[in-house]
Amino acid sequence: MEERKKIRIGDLLVQHRIINHDQLMQALAEQKKTGRKLGRTLIDLGAIQETELLSFLSRQLQIPFIDIAQFKRKDEVCRELPESMARRFRVMLLESGANDVLLATADPTDLLSLDEVSRALKKRIRPAVVRESDLLNAIDQAYRRTEQISNLAEQLSDELSENDVDLAALLSSAEVSEAPVVRLLQSIFEDAVQTSASDIHIEPDEKVLRIRQRIDGLLHEQVLDSINIAPALVVRLKLMCGLNISEKRLPQDGRFSIRVMHKLLDVRLSTLPVQNGESVVMRLLDHSKGLLDLEQLGMPKPLLDCFKNHIQKPHGMILVTGPTGSGKTTTLYAALSAVNAPHTKIITAEDPIEYRISRINQTQINDKIGLTFANVMRSALRQDPDIILVGEIRDQETAEIAVRASITGHLVFSTLHTNSAVETATRLLDMGIEGYILASALRVIVAQRLVRRICDRCVTDAVPEEGTTIWLEQTFQIAAHSVLFKQGAGCPHCNHSGFKGRVGVYELLELRHETLEALRMNDSSRFIAAAKATPGFRRFSDQALDLVRQGITTIDEVQRISGI
16 A cells, blocks of 8 residues: 655645635634634635635645536445445545545545545545535435335344234334334435435335335335335334324324434324325424525515515515415515514414424414314414414414404414415405405415426536427417526436426515405406506516526426416
């Protein structure tokens, strides 16, 4: 093994006048307090940019500087290095030859780590320097838990078939932490965290068990042959929620918290009896991400300015609408955070409480004991609130209380499941709310959808299909050749899907004289016509097309959400 010389990175940076002596001394002092590496400390202090530091090390050490997000690697090659070693030393195997390997590292000056990897692999190391954040993402993608999940499922299946035991007693015992079912669930949750999944579905079929994850709005499936493990998974999850493990005929709902890969997840669980057992769906809420600010929602500036103006008013009703999973709750929490102040009393009625916010009085709805939205609203109005959030308007009674609260000096936020902003007011009329009362209460309606964002690491030009071109020209009266279409080619960063993350598409309707007059007259047709003619009003599809022009999403996503 060739001997590598240790370099003093701080002295070299000063010598080449990239940083000065004072900056080095400050970084060394900070390093003593935190124990972090000098390079990362210099970056955190703003003395040098990460790319500048890595480029400098690349030149000094005569090793390549690689953009690992674009590097065409094979996960099976990466996994030749044990995951524990990859995470401990923050390295990743990129290429493996007969005698040497190409190893990505965020700190090529850490010779001890490189030597440990060399000894473990029994091969010579060819180091390459990479950005630390990109490296950590790549490690998460390469060491996905799909293979581990399959192996643990087989192990659990064998154990259940070999031992005729009381399953409930086995899974509730104190020595269960190392049981295959627990390790299998842990792997399922870890895989979901690594892929940023919002939901996990566990679905027993006749001969297989399907585990599906919803990632950026779409389901991704893993099929396990071990169908006999399904009851074990369901029982264990019910125990974690404190549910009745003997009740398999009725749906049950519960929740629990779990720490996965340094993240605290709040898990909402729902079971449903199906033909081959019980189906389980878990919604994952990552509290470590925190709440978004209004500016982070992605609303176009004119819409954002209008929305901000209305949430600062002392009374009135503000509605956020859209289907399940469209980001309504995120928008409402961002609005509540913006108006949360010591001089403002805020009470919410939610089902469920998704995020805890200090200073806000949040109440969890429980229909089983009569704690309904309507009952909470009545009590909340006796608590001297300034602002009330009603998680969802589900019936006429809740709608009437919310509307009356908004015209008696309260600002009311709520949601409805409607397809567009224009439909929302007419839905309330259909629910039996008098038009003249609704016109006095309603201020602004925001309807929203989420579209998938093209992965910025593999974005490339695209040519739409002929049918899409015709649809575009007929719907928007726009010639397809005037738009530069983009798509994601698929890369390790986006799990080869071409998409990474989602972005909101909004429709905002501000109630003005013409629309309010139509409401007072209970005239739905006139209201719809007036709403569409409101200055500044734009449809979902129009804003989504703006995102296509900007190269943020694809024309297929516009078709998916437009419903045209």
